[in-house]
Amino acid sequence: MPDNRVVVYKGPGEVAVESIEYPKLELPTDVVTGLKIKQKAPHAAILKIVTTNICGSDQHMVRGRTTAPVGQTLGHEITGEVVETGDDVLFVNTGDICSVPFNIACGRCRMCNEGKTGVCLNVNPARPGAAYGYVDMGGWIGGQAEYVMVPYADFNLLRFPDREQAMEKILDLTMLSDIFPTGYHGAVTAGVTTGSSVYIAGAGPVGLAAAHAAQVLGAGAVVVGDMIPERLEQARSFGCETIDLRLDGTLPEMIEQLLGEPEVDAAVDAVGFEARGHGKEGDEAPATVLNSVMEVTRVGGGLGIPGLYVTGDPGAVDEGAKHGTLGVRIGLGWAKSHSFTTGQCPVKRYNRQLMNAILSGKAQIAKAVNATTIPLDEAPRGYRDFDGGASRKFVIDPHGMVAA
Known part of the structure; x- marks a missing residue:
């Protein structure tokens, strides 16, 4: 053998x-x-x-x-x-x-x-x-x-x-x-359909796969946010709008500049637990993406969460995060009647x-x-x-x- x-x-x-x-x-x-x-x-x-x-x-x-x-x-x-x-x-x-x-x-x-x-x-x-x-x-x-x-x-x-x-x-x-099924799962569970506007957090491979999946599903506008210029350029290469999260301004303001309104129909978290706060000096803040996608998703919208979250993170920024306990604004999502789908695709x-x-x-x-x-x-x-x-x-x- x-x-x-x-x-x-x-x-x-x-x-x-x-x-x-x-x-x-x-x-x-x-x-x-x-x-x-x-x-x-x-x-x-x-x-x-x-x-x-x-x-x-x-x-x-x-x-x-x-x-x-x-x-x-x-x-x-x-x-x-x-x-x-x-x-x-x-x-x-x-x-x-x-x-x-x-x-x-x-x-x-x-x-x-x-x-x-x-x-x-x-x-x-x-x-x-x-x-x-x-x-x-x-x-x-x-x-x-x-x-x-x-x-x-x-x-x-x-x-x-x-x-x-x-x-x-x-x-x-x-x-x-x-990654293609995972990105597709994120888009589908967020409710992306013909003419939807969708925000994809993260332009790594899963985020890019989710963006392409949204296009396959017929989305009218696909916006991808990241902090790495090369990854944003890759998203633009196949027709996505992009947001550089290092820049000043809030995420709703940036989305409004692109779409004419500060919210989207659906959002996908393709970042996971190693998320960083927005801005040039953004430190690690593991709940940042979860909270921001709730902020920019319209009332009654869906959130697909294929980004990885773990129950054990020895390098986490605080004791709670080491055990998967994050400062998620669940009250915001509840008030906006959001649907959330998490877990392995x-x-x-x-x-x-x-x-x-x-x-x-x-x-x-x-x-x-x-x-x-x-x-x-x-x-x-x-x-x-x-x-x-x-x-x-x-x-x-x-x-x-x-x-x-």
Whole structure:
């Protein structure tokens, strides 16, 4: 068997590529012992990674802003070629190119049957829901690697219908594992529809994906706010209005200058718990975005919150925030009859439809997020550049399949 190489968290600000054991058709020990289920996984498949992406959620761990231990494997945005299947896999075959939802789901529990695959009850003993290569998510090996094991393969894998077509559009299709469905989920749950005005907080990859998703949904005006000029320029490159949050003035005033009124129909928080206060000298203030999106969303509007919030943040600015307790103006949201949707995106709810939008040319998500391919050995540099504010979505190509 070949070896496997994977990106590993080595401490705050540091990752490395290390060799580990080639994957087996077995479940992680944490899952087996915690849930008292069988370790052998004839329902699983092993994939040769075609593409795997660096995510902002990974950066939270690498910055030391979660309880991730040194040695945590990384990577939950996975697209791969099936190279081995268990005896109980019926509908996925070797050679298939598939997208892997970052949510690991059994397909058998109450939550999965209700379409809530982000909170599956049978894949993580610590809490509902699991993901590859992420802290407190069940001990599953990460997919920023050469190979990965995917459990419940018939349920979890989205097979692309034509291999040649898939490889031609692979930089778009690789976004189906997380950020395109996540951004779309943010826009959909905020109520974006034909002619809507929407404010997107954050022009990182998820924010840009949410902005493009809003366009796909028919929004009339998409406004993106951020503090990094390069990211704002990227948002403008595909037709978004932008707000530089370093400038003086309130957010309602800035929106009014663009739209003629100080409110929008819907808003998406694509920043999460490492938010900073507005203005040139804005310090970290984790409730800033939640409060600002309530301020600028009209009465009766919706807030989609795909930005990550955690229950454990050792680097938080105050004791409450270390445990996920933030100064959110819930009274404002209540008074305005806002609806709020939080939590992991249930990727399977959207990924097939978004795949069809990509294959038909209706969505160009790789262009929107500035997909940039790097080899596996350059993952540490990709993390550094991304952390420095680069307006790129780094796509790791461990086997050189994209270039070929």
